[in-house]
Every structure is written in C-alpha cells, then in structure tokens.
Amino acid sequence: MNVAGNNQPKKSNLFSPRQSPVANSPQKQGKATARRGFCQGLKDCMSMGPAISTSQNQSHSTSKLERQVADLEREVLKQRELRIMYRKRMERTHDYLKYCLQVAQDNGFLNLIIKNKDDNDRQDCSFPSTMDNTNTSPQLSSSLQQHYDLAALICQAKMNGWYIDHREIELQEKIGQGSTAEIYKTVWRGLDVAVKCIFPNFFETNESGESFFAQELDTLSRQRHRFVLQLMGACLDPPDHAWVVTEFLDMTLKEWLHGPGNSRLKERLVPLPPFEERIAKALEIAQAMQYLHEQKPKLIHRDLKPSNIFLDDANHVRVADFGHARFLSDEEMALTGETGTFVYMAPEVIRCEPYNEKCDVYSFGIILNEIMTGNHPYIETDFGPSKIAMEVAEGHLRPTLPEDNGQLGEIINLICLSWDQDASVRPSFATITSTLKKIHRRIIESNEIDYCI
Structure with missing residues (x-):
C-alpha cells in the first residue's frame, strides 16, 4: 500500500543487520575512529621508518661526499699554487743563468770555460792527446770552495779543550726531535747540558754529511757572545x-710568546x-x-x-741552530737556493736569487712584528706555506702590523724597513740595535x- 505523496516503496528491514544502539552512539564511533587512526598512524610510521632512515643515510653520504670534494678541491688548489711557484722559480733561475753567461762573455772568460770543458772531454776519450790540459777556468770563491775537514776539527777540538769522549755522556731525557737529530737533556761533569745527536743515517744518505756536521761545529765553536x-x-765520531753538547735551555722565544705546543692558534694560550x-x-x-x-768574514x-x-x-x-749558517766575505753574494722557513724567509731567498746578510734582517723584521703583535705571522690568512x-x-x-697607539710609530717604521722587498733598503743590525x-x-x-709620581 502506497502512502499518498510517497512514490518510493518502503524498504524491508527483514534482512538488514541489527545495529546496537551502543554501536551507533557518538562515543563508540569516536573510539572506533581513534582505533582506526592509531592503526593507520602505526602503519604510516612503519612505512615511513625505512624512508626516514634512507633519507638520513643519503644525507650522511652526501655530506661525506661534499667533504671529500672540498678536500680534493683544496689539494688541487695547493698543487696548482705549487706548480705556479716552481714554474716562476725555474723562469728566474733560467734568467739568472743567462745573466751569468752574459757576464762571463762580457769579461772574456766564457771561451776559457768552454775550452777547459772541451779539454776535459778529450781526456775522457780513448784517443791519445798531446794537448796539455791546463786549468784556466776562474777559481771559485773561498766560501764555495771551502770543505770542512773533520780530522782537522778533531785536532782543533782537542787542542782547545772541547773534545768529548762519548763515554763521558749518558743520554737521559729526550726533549726534542728534528728531521736530522734528537735532543737529550743530560748531566755532563755536573752541569745540565743539551746533547744534539745526529741520526747515523744522515751520514749514510748524505755524501757531505761529515762536512756539514764539521761546518756547524766549527761555526758554533767560534762564537763568544752573551746572547749566542x-x-x-762535541763527540766527533x-x-x-756525532753529538753536539751545548748549554741546556728549556724555553724558546716561540714558547715564551705563544705558550707551549706547536699549533698555530689565533687565541692566546698565555698572556702577552x-x-x-x-x-x-x-x-x-x-x-x-x-x-x-x-x-x-761575516x-x-x-x-x-x-x-x-x-x-x-x-x-x-x-x-741557536747554526746548521744553515754560512760565512760570507764582504765581496761575496750567496747563491745556495732556498734555505730556512718559508714564513720567515726573505723574498730573494725564495726566488733563488743571490742574497747577503740582509736576508737575516728580513727574518728579524717578521720576528719583531710577531713580538709586537703577539700573533703568529699570517695567522689572519688561510694561505698555506x-x-x-x-x-x-x-x-x-x-704580516699584519700592530696598531699604532701613539707609541709604536718608530717600531712600525723599523719593521717595514726590515722586511722591505728591496734588500738594500733594509737597515743593518747596527742601526736596528741603536734604534x-x-x-x-x-x-x-x-x-x-x-x-716617582
């Protein structure tokens, strides 16, 4: 039977599932929704876990790769800088050799050098020669010719009373090590001394090892000054x-100024x-x-x-440390390649050009600035050596100069003169001492x- 106004048939509830009033209540629906939300969230977390882990691994790998790339870029830059520096050095050496040949030609003894070389070459051949080989080439300067004789030095040491039998010394506390020697603190005849022990392989791998050793000792034995x-x-065997025995001193200027350790830090470890x-x-x-x-000679x-x-x-x-020291007459210029430490090395020494005692003045200028500022040279830059x-x-x-507070003007001027690019502008140590x-x-x-006030 149809109800007037309603054309749709009434559905029968005969086969419809019976729903509990509780199941249809808002509270129950909320709990069900919450359960479904919790399960769904747990499934999401379980599915997201591997994704997050993968993302983190990818991020870690990416950062590791970035660091490796950055390291490689720095290494490439370093190698590029070295290549440029060595190329410039070779160019300057080439120019200097051309200059030397021109001087030899202008002074008329280039032909003598060539003739002497040809004569030596003929002597090396198996054919007999009636030519008298006369050495007409110019003599080398005394400083380049000088060869330090260890036997003569031993006689000198015994005569002057500074020869030490190694059995008198018992090495005790090791206090330092360099590329060619170890340094020990010990007691010799009741006195604290430092013993510099040259590595045996230094003499085995260097043909002139004994000569270098004798030269350092000969240089040091001549010095008589309060501040040297x-x-x-010495043990000369x-x-x-091969042991050098000196007075024992346990602090360097570097440690006094910057504190212990070898690290170059911007922050001070000790008060200035x-x-x-x-x-x-x-x-x-x-x-x-x-x-x-x-x-x-100087x-x-x-x-x-x-x-x-x-x-x-x-x-x-x-x-101290006269291992690189050389005597030089007033008329001579040294040409021995780069010697020293880059940070304190004069430009002409870096460029492998002839240099004289003014290279020490340059080094002193860097040291004086370091003493005044209390900072390591070039610490404000990221440059490598x-x-x-x-x-x-x-x-x-x-290096960065100290700030002038009204009292440092004269010292700043002295620093600038001492490290001037032109060695002839640098003052002598007599002038520096006076100032x-x-x-x-x-x-x-x-x-x-x-x-008093």
Whole structure:
C-alpha cells in the first residue's frame, strides 16, 4: 500500500543487520575512529621508518661526499699554487743563468770555460792527446770552495779543550726531535747540558754529511757572545756518535710568546708579556745578530725564527741552530737556493736569487712584528706555506702590523724597513740595535717617572 505523496516503496528491514544502539552512539564511533587512526598512524610510521632512515643515510653520504670534494678541491688548489711557484722559480733561475753567461762573455772568460770543458772531454776519450790540459777556468770563491775537514776539527777540538769522549755522556731525557737529530737533556761533569745527536743515517744518505756536521761545529765553536748559544763540547765520531753538547735551555722565544705546543692558534694560550720585556728580547736578538754579521768574514744565520731562539733562566736570549749558517766575505753574494722557513724567509731567498746578510734582517723584521703583535705571522690568512712563499716573493704579502697607539710609530717604521722587498733598503743590525736601545731607554725612563709620581 502506497502512502499518498510517497512514490518510493518502503524498504524491508527483514534482512538488514541489527545495529546496537551502543554501536551507533557518538562515543563508540569516536573510539572506533581513534582505533582506526592509531592503526593507520602505526602503519604510516612503519612505512615511513625505512624512508626516514634512507633519507638520513643519503644525507650522511652526501655530506661525506661534499667533504671529500672540498678536500680534493683544496689539494688541487695547493698543487696548482705549487706548480705556479716552481714554474716562476725555474723562469728566474733560467734568467739568472743567462745573466751569468752574459757576464762571463762580457769579461772574456766564457771561451776559457768552454775550452777547459772541451779539454776535459778529450781526456775522457780513448784517443791519445798531446794537448796539455791546463786549468784556466776562474777559481771559485773561498766560501764555495771551502770543505770542512773533520780530522782537522778533531785536532782543533782537542787542542782547545772541547773534545768529548762519548763515554763521558749518558743520554737521559729526550726533549726534542728534528728531521736530522734528537735532543737529550743530560748531566755532563755536573752541569745540565743539551746533547744534539745526529741520526747515523744522515751520514749514510748524505755524501757531505761529515762536512756539514764539521761546518756547524766549527761555526758554533767560534762564537763568544752573551746572547749566542754556548758550545760546551762535541763527540766527533760519526755516524754513531756525532753529538753536539751545548748549554741546556728549556724555553724558546716561540714558547715564551705563544705558550707551549706547536699549533698555530689565533687565541692566546698565555698572556702577552709586558711591552718593556718584549722590546728587551728584540734588542738582545739584534745585538746577537750584529755580532754575527760584524765578524770577518761575516756570518749569516739563514734560519732565524722564534723556535731557534732560546731563553736562559734569567730570560736572556740565546740565538741557536747554526746548521744553515754560512760565512760570507764582504765581496761575496750567496747563491745556495732556498734555505730556512718559508714564513720567515726573505723574498730573494725564495726566488733563488743571490742574497747577503740582509736576508737575516728580513727574518728579524717578521720576528719583531710577531713580538709586537703577539700573533703568529699570517695567522689572519688561510694561505698555506707555498701560497705564502709565492705572495711574499712577489711582494704582495706581509704580516699584519700592530696598531699604532701613539707609541709604536718608530717600531712600525723599523719593521717595514726590515722586511722591505728591496734588500738594500733594509737597515743593518747596527742601526736596528741603536734604534731599539733608544726605544728601550725611553721606556725605562718613562717607567721611572711614573714610579716617582
């Protein structure tokens, strides 16, 4: 039967599932929804877990690859800088050799050199020659010809009382090591001494090892100055007992200025020493170097740096390490390639050009600036040693100067003159000593006035 106004048949509930009123209640529906949401969320988490883990692994791999790429880029840049530096060095060496040949030709002895070479070549041949081989080539300078004789040095050491039998020394505490030697602290005849023990393989791998060893000892044995390291004696029996015995000093200028350790840090590990003490140290270094340069023949150090300058118990300076030192007459210029440490090395030495004692003045200028600022040279840059050397050689780079507070103008001027690109502009150590003495005297007088007030 149809109800008027309703054309749709009424559905029968005979086969419809019976629903509980509780099941249809809002509270029950909410709980069901919550259960479905929880399960669905758990499934999502389970499915997302591997995805997140994969993403993290990919991110980690990406960052690792980025670091590797960055390392490779830095290495490529370093190699490119080295290649440029060596190419420029070869070009300069080539130009200098051309200059030497031109000088030889202008002075009329190039033909003599060629003739002497031809004569030697003929002697090497198996054909008999009636030509008399006369050595007409120019003689080398005395400094290049000089060969240090170990046997003669042993006689000199015994005569002057500084020859030491190695059985007198019992090596104790190892306090340092370099590329060619180890250094020990020990007691010799009741006195604390430092013993530098040259590695035996140094003599086995270097034909001139004995000569270099004798040269360093001969140089050190001649020094008699308050601010130069004192030689106590030596064991002259290489390769096993090539030992240099000096006074024992346990602090370097580098450690005094920057604190212990070898790391180059921007942050200071120790307080900067008082200004008067720093000027005093610079003055003592200059006095030691003036003494070396005013010898006859003059002695150039060639490796002046804070780690080669020691302090005694009273904090007075000792200039040390004469392994690279050479005697040089007033008429000579040294041409021995780069010698020293890049950071403190003069531009002309980096460029393998002839140089004289003014290379030590340049090194002192870098040290004086380091003493005044309390900062490692070039610490404000990210350059490596090769890049620093290249920029210094071209005259484009020097360490940051100290700020002038109204009292440092004279010192800043002295620093700039000492590290000038033109070696002839750099002052002598006599001038440097005189200038620093005046500055030190003014500081002392100023402190006395302040104390009286």
